[in-house]
Amino acid sequence: MPMPTTDSSTVSPSVTVSPTIVLVGHGMVGQRFLEALAERGLTSTHRVVVLCEEPRPAYDRVHLTSYFSGTSADELSMTDMEFIEKHGIELRLGDPAESVDREARTVTARSGLTVSYDTLVLATGSYPFVPPVPGKDADGCFVYRTIEDLLAIEEWAKARATTGAVVGGGLLGLEAAGALKGLGLDAHIVEFAPRLMPVQVDDGGGAALLRTIEEMGLTVHTGAGTQEVLTGEDGAVTGMKLSNGSELAVDMVVFSAGVRPRDQLARDCGLEVGERGGIAVDASCRTVSDDRVFAIGECALAVDGRVYGLVAPGYEMAQTAAATIAREEAEFTGADLSTKLKLLGVDVASFGDAHGTADGCLDVVYSDSRAGLYKKLVVGRDGTLLGGILVGDAEAYGTLRALTGSVPPVSPESLVLPAGAAGGGAQLGPSALPDEAIICSCHNVTKGAIRGAVTDHQCVTVPEVKKCTKAGTGCGSCVKVLGQLVEAELEASGVEVDKGLCGCFGQTREELYEIVLALRVTSYRELLDRHGREEARGGDGCEICKPSVANMLATLAPAIGADAHVLDGEQSSLQDTNDHFLANLQKNGSYSVVPRIPGGEIAPEKLIVIGEIARDFGLYTKITGGQRIDMFGARVEQLPRIWARLVDAGFESGHAYGKSLRTVKSCVGSTWCRYGVQDSVRMAIDLELRYRGLRSPHKLKSAVSGCARECAEAQSKDFGVIATANGWNLYVGGNGGATPRHADLLAQDLSDAELVRLIDRFLMFYIRTADRLERTSVWLDRIPGGLDHVRDVVVHDSLGICDDLERLMAAHVAHYRDEWAAVLEDPEKLERFVSFVNAPETPDPTVAFVPERGQIKPNLPLLQIGIREMEGTATR
Amino acid sequence: MTTAVATAAASTLVGTFVQLRAGEDWLPVCHLDRLVPGRGVAALLPGGHQVAVFLDRAGRLHAVDNRDPFTGAAVLSRGLLGSHQGRPFVASPLLKQRFDLATGQCLDDETVRLTTYEVRAA
Ligand code: SRM
Ligand SMILES: Cc1cc2nc3c(=O)[nH]c(=O)nc-3n(C[C@H](O)[C@H](O)[C@H](O)COP(=O)(O)OP(=O)(O)OC[C@H]3O[C@@H](n4cnc5c(N)ncnc54)[C@H](O)[C@@H]3O)c2cc1C
Ligand code: SF4
Ligand code: FES
Numbered sequence: 001m002p003m004p005t006t007d008s009s010t011v012s013p014s015v016t017v018s019p020t021i022v023l024v025g026h027g028m029v030g031q032r033f034l035e036a037l038a039e040r041g042l043t044s045t046h047r048v049v050v051l052c053e054e055p056r057p058a059y060d061r062v063h064l065t066s067y068f069s070g071t072s073a074d075e076l077s078m079t080d081m082e083f084i085e086k087h088g089i090e091l092r093l094g095d096p097a098e099s100v101d102r103e104a105r106t107v108t109a110r111s112g113l114t115v116s117y118d119t120l121v122l123a124t125g126s127y128p129f130v131p132p133v134p135g136k137d138a139d140g141c142f143v144y145r146t147i148e149d150l151l152a153i154e155e156w157a158k159a160r161a162t163t164g165a166v167v168g169g170g171l172l173g174l175e176a177a178g179a180l181k182g183l184g185l186d187a188h189i190v191e192f193a194p195r196l197m198p199v200q201v202d203d204g205g206g207a208a209l210l211r212t213i214e215e216m217g218l219t220v221h222t223g224a225g226t227q228e229v230l231t232g233e234d235g236a237v238t239g240m241k242l243s244n245g246s247e248l249a250v251d252m253v254v255f256s257a258g259v260r261p262r263d264q265l266a267r268d269c270g271l272e273v274g275e276r277g278g279i280a281v282d283a284s285c286r287t288v289s290d291d292r293v294f295a296i297g298e299c300a301l302a303v304d305g306r307v308y309g310l311v312a313p314g315y316e317m318a319q320t321a322a323a324t325i326a327r328e329e330a331e332f333t334g335a336d337l338s339t340k341l342k343l344l345g346v347d348v349a350s351f352g353d354a355h356g357t358a359d360g361c362l363d364v365v366y367s368d369s370r371a372g373l374y375k376k377l378v379v380g381r382d383g384t385l386l387g388g389i390l391v392g393d394a395e396a397y398g399t400l401r402a403l404t405g406s407v408p409p410v411s412p413e414s415l416v417l418p419a420g421a422a423g424g425g426a427q428l429g430p431s432a433l434p435d436e437a438i439i440c441s442c443h444n445v446t447k448g449a450i451r452g453a454v455t456d457h458q459c460v461t462v463p464e465v466k467k468c469t470k471a472g473t474g475c476g477s478c479v480k481v482l483g484q485l486v487e488a489e490l491e492a493s494g495v496e497v498d499k500g501l502c503g504c505f506g507q508t509r510e511e512l513y514e515i516v517l518a519l520r521v522t523s524y525r526e527l528l529d530r531h532g533r534e535e536a537r538g539g540d541g542c543e544i545c546k547p548s549v550a551n552m553l554a555t556l557a558p559a560i561g562a563d564a565h566v567l568d569g570e571q572s573s574l575q576d577t578n579d580h581f582l583a584n585l586q587k588n589g590s591y592s593v594v595p596r597i598p599g600g601e602i603a604p605e606k607l608i609v610i611g612e613i614a615r616d617f618g619l620y621t622k623i624t625g626g627q628r629i630d631m632f633g634a635r636v637e638q639l640p641r642i643w644a645r646l647v648d649a650g651f652e653s654g655h656a657y658g659k660s661l662r663t664v665k666s667c668v669g670s671t672w673c674r675y676g677v678q679d680s681v682r683m684a685i686d687l688e689l690r691y692r693g694l695r696s697p698h699k700l701k702s703a704v705s706g707c708a709r710e711c712a713e714a715q716s717k718d719f720g721v722i723a724t725a726n727g728w729n730l731y732v733g734g735n736g737g738a739t740p741r742h743a744d745l746l747a748q749d750l751s752d753a754e755l756v757r758l759i760d761r762f763l764m765f766y767i768r769t770a771d772r773l774e775r776t777s778v779w780l781d782r783i784p785g786g787l788d789h790v791r792d793v794v795v796h797d798s799l800g801i802c803d804d805l806e807r808l809m810a811a812h813v814a815h816y817r818d819e820w821a822a823v824l825e826d827p828e829k830l831e832r833f834v835s836f837v838n839a840p841e842t843p844d845p846t847v848a849f850v851p852e853r854g855q856i857k858p859n860l861p862l863l864q865i866g867i868r869e870m871e872g873t874a875t876r
Numbered sequence: 877m878t879t880a881v882a883t884a885a886a887s888t889l890v891g892t893f894v895q896l897r898a899g900e901d902w903l904p905v906c907h908l909d910r911l912v913p914g915r916g917v918a919a920l921l922p923g924g925h926q927v928a929v930f931l932d933r934a935g936r937l938h939a940v941d942n943r944d945p946f947t948g949a950a951v952l953s954r955g956l957l958g959s960h961q962g963r964p965f966v967a968s969p970l971l972k973q974r975f976d977l978a979t980g981q982c983l984d985d986e987t988v989r990l991t992t993y994e995v996r997a998a
Contacts, residue, residue, distance in 0.1 A: 060987050070948035075988050503960065525933075535961075540914060540933045542958035543967035543974070573914035577954045577969035580915075585969055589949035831910075836926070837917035838905040845924070846943075846950045860948060 019118040020047040021325070022107050024097040024265065029297030029314035030123035031058035031078050034089060036322030043087035049115050050089060051107065053096035054146060057084070062311055064150065065175045068182050073147050100269040102290055119292055119325055122266060122279060123318075126259035126298040126309065131167070135229030140237030140252040144176045145259075153254065157183040161251035164188070165240055167226050168256035169196040171339075176254045177218055182860075188219045188248055190226055190240070192257075200339055200350045201374075204367050205391040208374035212346050212392065215372075221246075229253055261299045261307050274301040283331040284324040285317050294321045304334035312441065338401055338441065346372070347394035352387025352404040353378050361386055366416040375416040383407045398481040399430060402437035402447070430481045431488055439485065440471035440478040447485065454489040460498065462486050501772060502544035504528060504536035509548060509697065509772045516552050522562035524549050524574055543576075548772045550574035551659055554695040555767055558811035565822050566658075567829050578657030581833070582819050583639055588858035590847050591639060592632040593619070594656035595646050596692060599666040599684035599704075600627030609649040617642055620855045626663035626701070628654060633856055635843050637834050643820040652818035655693060659773070661700045664688035665713070669706030669723070676706035678723030683752070684712075687721070690756065691763065693816045697770040697779075700763070715743045718776040719759055724748070728755045732762055733787070735777035744780070744787050747795055757806065761794040764805035896927055896939055897994035905929065908997050911937075916966065918942050918953035927993050928953035930977060932964045938977035939993035944968045946988070 021037070023030055030050070037043050052058075057079035067076065084091050095109045100120065108114045128143035130136050140161070142153050157164065157180065164180040166173045169191025180187040189196070195206025196213065210220055225243035232238040240248045261278040263271075271289045272280045278301030280288045285300065287293045296317035301307050308314060313335035323330035338351035356363055356378040364377045373392040377400070380386050385403050390396065396415065408415060409432050430439070435448035453459045453468045462483050466472045472479045500506040505528075507515070512527070521527045527549060529537045550571055553562045563569050566579055578584050583591035595610070610629055614621045617638055619631040634642055646652075655661060666684030670676030684704040694700070703712035704721040714720025720731040726749040734743030747758055770779040780786060792798040794805075823829045835844040849856035894911065895902040898921055905919040911931035919927045926942035930953075942950045947970045955966040957977075964977045974983040980990035 063987065070943060071945050071988065072991070074991070075945055078987065536959075538933075539962065540957050540959035540964050542960070543956040543972065546914070546956055546958070573912045574956075576956065577951070580954065585951065585954070587947060587949060587970070589951045835918060836920040837910060837929075838903075838919045842920060844918075844926075844950055846926070846948075 018045060018047050020049060020116060021119045021121065022115055022117040023048065023050045023121045023123060024107065025123035025125055025262075025297075025299070026050050026052035026054070026058045026079075026091065027123060027125045027297065028058060028061055028078065028311050029125070029318050030121075032315045033121060033123060033296060033318035033322055034087075035083075036319050037325070038083070038087050040322055040326040040328075042322065042326055043089065046118075048087070048089045049117075050091045051095055051097045051109050052091060052093050054148075055094045056147065057081075057091060057093065059147065061145075064144075064147070065179055067147065067150050068154070068179045076147070097265055100265060100293075102269050102271075102293070105292065117292070119294070121321060122287075122293065122295040122299055123297045124262040124265060124299040127262050128255060129258045129260050130255045131226060131257055133226050133228055135231055135237070136255070138229055138231045138237050139235050141229060142252065142254045144172060144179075144254055144256050150179075153179070153252075154183065156252055157185055160236070161185055163248075163250045164252040164254065165190055165248055165250045166254045166256055168258065169193070169220065169222065170199060170256070170258065171197060173256040174213070176256045180252075180254065181216070181218060185252075186219070188221060188250065189213075190221045190224055190242060190248075192223070192225045194223045196220065196222065197348065199337075200348065200354065201389050201391060202355060202376065204365060204376060205348075205350075205374045205389045208367065208369055208372050208391040209346060209348065211369055212372040221248075259298065259309055261301070263299055266295065266299075271295075274305075274307070276307075277301075278307040283320075283333050285321040285332055286324065294324075296321050302332060302334060306334065308335060308337075310335075310337065310339070347390065347392060349390040349394035349397040350388070351397065351401040352385070354387045354389050356387070358386055364412040364416055377412045377416055379412050383412075385412070398439070398478055399433065401441070402430075402433050402439060402481075406434060406437075408432070430485045439481055440469075443470040443473065445469045445471035450482065450485050451489050454486060455493055459486075460490060500533070501548060502542055504532050504539070504541050504545045506533050507531065509552075510769050512549065513552050513556075513768055516549075517556055517560065520560040522553065522560055523570055524553070525570065544772070546574040547576040547579070550579070551695045551697070555812070556808070558815040559808055564815060564817065565829075566819065567823065567832075572829075572832075581636060581639060582653060582657060582823065583634065584657050586632060586858065588847055588860055589844060590632070590858065591634050591636065592630050592656070593634055593639065593642055593646075594624070594628060594630045594654040595651035596654035596688070597628040597663075598688040598692075599664060599681050601666070601681055601685060606649060606651070609645070609651075613642060613645050616645075618849075618856060620857065627665045628663060630656065633849060633858070635835060635847055637840070637843065640824060640830055640833050644824055647818070647821050647824060652692075653820045655819075658695060659698050660693060660695045661688070661691040661702070663701060664691075665701075665703035665717075667705050667711035669704075673706055675709060676723070677725050678706055678728065680704040680706035680712065680721075680723055683721060683723075683728070683755075686752075687756075687759070690813055691759075693819070694763065694767075694812055696763070696767045698773050698775045700776070716740065717743060719743075719762060721755065727751050730755060730758055730762075732790070733777045733780035735775055737775075739777075741777040741781075746787070746791060758794060760809040761802050761805045762790070764808050765790065765794055765801075768805075892997045894929060894937060895996050895998055896921065896929070897996075898922060902996065902998070914957045916953040916955065916957070918950070926950045926953075928955075928966070929995060930957055930964070930966060932957060932959070932977070936964070937995045937997060938964060938966075939995035940966070940975065940977060940980050941991040941993075944970055944973075945982075945990065946971055946973055952990075 059076040060078050095111045097107050098110050099108050106114050106116050128145050143149055163186040165188040166177040167190050169189045177187045177189045195203055196209050227243050228241040230239040237253055239250055263273045263277055263279050266279045267273055271287050274280055279295035279299055280301045281295050282288055283303045285294050285296050287295055297314035317332050320330040320332040360381050362379050366375045375390050377388040378386040384407050433447050437447045439445055439447050449469050453465045457468050459465045459468050465486050472482045499508050501509055515531055528541055554566055557564055563571055566575055583593055614631045619633050622630050624630045664684040664687045666681045669680030670678055700718045702719050703714040703717045705712040705714045706723050714722050715731050716734045716736045720734055720743050722729045728750045729748050730746045731743035732746045735741040766776055834840040836842055848859040850859040892908045893904040894906050894908055895904050913931050913933050916928045916930040919929055927939050928942040930938045942952050944952050951969055954969045958965055965974045967974045975990050980992040982988035
């Protein structure tokens with residue numbers, strides 16, 4: 001790593017022409033300060049020297065834990081060395097400041113270098129607080145603050161530990177405990193307060209959190225202090241003694257009991273510090289003792305008497321200090337401690353006056369500890385929303401935080417009740433927010449400013465608004481609300497919204513489908529180069545249009561004369577990974593295999609074959625919600641061998657991958673059931689075999705019930721069939737999933753032939769006109785005229801296209817071939833099913849499993865707790 | 877016009893090997909014709925590192941770490957290639973984050989960057 005240094009060990013002010021700014025500490029806030037200097041052009045008018053204690057330049061401490069989930073130290077880096085070089089910043093790694101002489105205005109570093117400063121900025125951050133208990137320095141005791149700390153923890157855990165304890169059940173403690181668990185240790189959390197995360201949540205929230213965390217297999221001891229760390233003969237940790245008298249046998253201890261400002265350097269040179277630490281500064285972040293010295297970030301005691309342990313307030317201080325040095329007006333008077341994070345997979349958020357400290361305020365609480373849900377709003381006498389706590393579901397955080405300080409337009413009760421609950425479940429969209437509401441708290445951007453970006457600055461996309469306002473470019477937690485606002489504003493101002501499929505095509509999916517069909521375009525390249533947006537022609541396309549076009553080519557292959565198999569020629573380069581491997585990718589890189597079991601009917605021999613295959617390959621098996629069997633945990637190179645056995649036994653691909661027909665579920669029907677009026681199993685099998693392999697804008701599901709009791713749940717399907725005494729009723733547009741919708745009756749008392757003909761037409765009309773990833777339910781609600789229009793088209797042939805639709809379906813049915821069998825017959829396709837191109841026999845060693853309930857489950861190389869957000873909100 | 881370039885490049889490279897830089901040496905991993913433009917393959921380095929190697933439409937080779945930093949799974953070679961403002965990227969097959977193939981920079985999260993590897997056809 002390049003490390004610009006000064007060559008002389010003492011630099012006197014007379015030699016330096018330009019005034020010098022010395023920054024002590026190159027952490028997150030220090031780096032932001034350097035950027036703020038550069039933005040104001042101060043790096044060209046000043047010499048800037050940075051003393052950095054750590055062996056590496058600033059990195060993202062907030063995402064430190066993601067190191068354990070595979071993010072490398074390099075990836076955590078926040079410093080672009082080009083930036084440092086371009087601005088001529090003298091960055092001295094591993095060379096901390098040891099003393100400051102304020103009279104002489106010099107700083108001396110460990111290397112002996114003495115630099116004279118005109119302005120000194122302290123950004124020394126915090127150090128982890130370790131309670132003064134006996135044994136705290138034993139081998140096997142750690143803190144959790146730097147990359148070096150993590151490396152040491154990892155090494156010890158791998159070499160000598162099976163059980164670990166974390167002292168402190170706050171935000172960082174839970175992260176550390178999650179990290180230990182991810183390293184394969186049994187983890188204990190010891191928290192002195194009676195609940196977890198005592199600063200952020202109250203007792204109710206703590207209880208919901210506790211339950212969820214315990215369910216994850218962590219052991220929690222609340223209301224217990226650490227009395228002593230016990231050690232063995234070799235001086236290494238063997239256990240812990242708690243204040244409640246109990247003892248834990250552990251091989252390592254991580255202290256995460258809070259942080260303290262690193263203000264020793266400031267104390268030593270006589271700068272004023274607060275009673276409980278922190279370098280005292282004024283509103284412009286200048287120290288109260290010396291107007292040539294500033295302090296920013298976690299080491300500073302802000303003018304409101306607080307030390308902020310969050311990065312967003314630190315960033316604001318960095319801006320303030322840089323602005324003050326540039327002689328601009330700027331103030332940092334305080335920030336609130338709103339936080340939202342995903343800890344070990346649990347959403348936790350608190351905002352505003354979360355603990356209800358205001359006079360006469362009232363609580364509105366919804367709690368369901370069974371589901372791990374806890375929501376509390378703090379409301380003033382006049383109905384003003386003052387703050388709140390959300391555990392288990394923090395979906396509403398963005399909106400609620402922005403509403404804080406105003407009277408919400410609906411009752412507070414309806415804001416905490418779950419959606420669908422009687423009298424509640426109000427979903428407040430961003431349209432309910434006032435213009436002053438802060439949408440992006442990282443950059444203090446109001447709703448009004450975002451609307452302005454659209455109305456006054458002609459921004460028509462979210463990326464443009466981000467660039468123009470900076471909203472959404474910090475922690476990212478506001479991006480969802482941002483998108484909704486931009487869309488609403490565009491619609492309101494009548495701006496023509498780009499309806500194109502993606503950055504490569506200006507056409508909608510429907511328009512592209514018409515082009516492909518009418519012009520018989522069989523190649524993606526040709527489509528892109530002739531019909532793509534000017535700037536995308538000749539390029540590589542993108543991950544949105546490629547699978548979409550591949551999907552169309554597959555549906556239309558027989559009609560336009562395209563290659564028949566999804567892995568033929570160019571088509572193989574367009575498929576999403578599931579279609580490319582004809583299996584479903586799982587979180588650890590392995591795949592699941594789902595053979596078709598039409599109508600859910602299966603003979604015992606075939607069941608046995610599935611059992612044998614799963615046993616022989618060691619696969620996890622599960623009965624799916626679609627009346628068939630899923631086998632999980634196959635590696636790429638095992639797929640063809642599994643298919644070979646399945647195909648031998650008469651199975652074929654179930655198309656669990658791909659946007660295509662999934663299953664046609666059935667009830668037992670008139671053959672066995674005393675109520676059945678038609679043979680629902682036979683009809684389900686017929687339909688499944690007819691439409692198998694049909695690629696469509698989104699997946700297609702179906703079911704057939706033998707009578708109105710509806711045991712097959714046909715009304716929740718894209719096309720559902722229910723037997724009547726006279727034939728079949730056809731329902732369309734049903735959906736389960738996140739937004740369930742009951743299907744609408746399209747036609748009644750149909751004969752077998754009429755039923756099939758109507759479904760043919762319905763499906764092909766949907767495939768032709770729907771948007772990408774639009775289920776039939778959404779499509780039906782979107783298209784002008786809705787159900788009536790669809791009925792006109794497919795029943796009464798109002799557009800005169802029914803012959804075409806039927807012809808297309810007939811071609812599909814006639815050309816269907818099992819995709820697995822086709823691969824097995826083609827050595828060139830088979831060649832692709834390897835983990836490594838240069839070691840075809842070697843299985844991917846990162847795909848590993850551990851036992852659970854007599855089967856396997858993925859042993860994730862990592863723990864997925866790095867993904868979470870947190871922020872501080874400035875109050876104005 | 878790029879089509880012509882791609883065919884020319886591909887035809888002059890027939891029979892050539894894709895090679896990855898491993899320390900001082902170049903490690904041949906496969907025949908160039910094993911690569912389909914727009915798709916990747918995974919290669920195993922002697923030290924156990926996994927590298928995702930891609931061929932773009934213009935006939936250029938790219939190599940980045942195979943491990944998806946957002947999930948830890950070694951799957952990036954199975955992602956789809958695209959280009960944005962003329963720069964090729966790969967989208968992770970798991971959660972779809974995009975990575976610039978020349979620099980490794982994640983286009984959806986500026987704090988994340990993949991290691992890139994030197995690769996050539998010879
Ligand atoms: C395996 C299965 C769960 C199970 O163990 O039972 C399952 C598993 C998945 N479902 Fe499902 N769904 C399964 C039945 C269902 C059902 C129930 C049903 O079909 O009767 C539903 C609700 C009904 C519906 O779809 O309307 C269902 C609603 C979803 C949704 C939400 C769809 C929506 O319109 O909102 C998704 C997400 C999507 O497709 O975008 C989804 C997506 C998925 C994916 C594909 C997610 C993914 O991309 O990895 C899962 C992959 C399966 C795999 O890797 O093998 N799955 N999924 C079920 C497979 C059925 C089968 O045999 O093919
Ligand atoms: C695991 C973890 C998770 C976190 N999660 C979040 C979160 O989700 N949200 C959030 O807002 N905050 C979070 N934080 C807090 C956040 O990281 C800090 O608020 C932020 O890093 C403060 O920045 P800073 O520059 O003030 O201090 P630091 O980033 O600590 O930087 C200070 C630097 O100064 C150096 N230094 C100290 N003394 C000297 C000296 N004498 N000479 C030279 N250099 C010196 C130190 O070595 C250090 O590199 C988390 C912290 C940790 C440890
Ligand atoms: S839907 Fe009717 S026929 Fe089918 S199983 Fe239920 S009761 Fe019997
Ligand atoms: S980026 Fe907008 S709130 Fe963080």
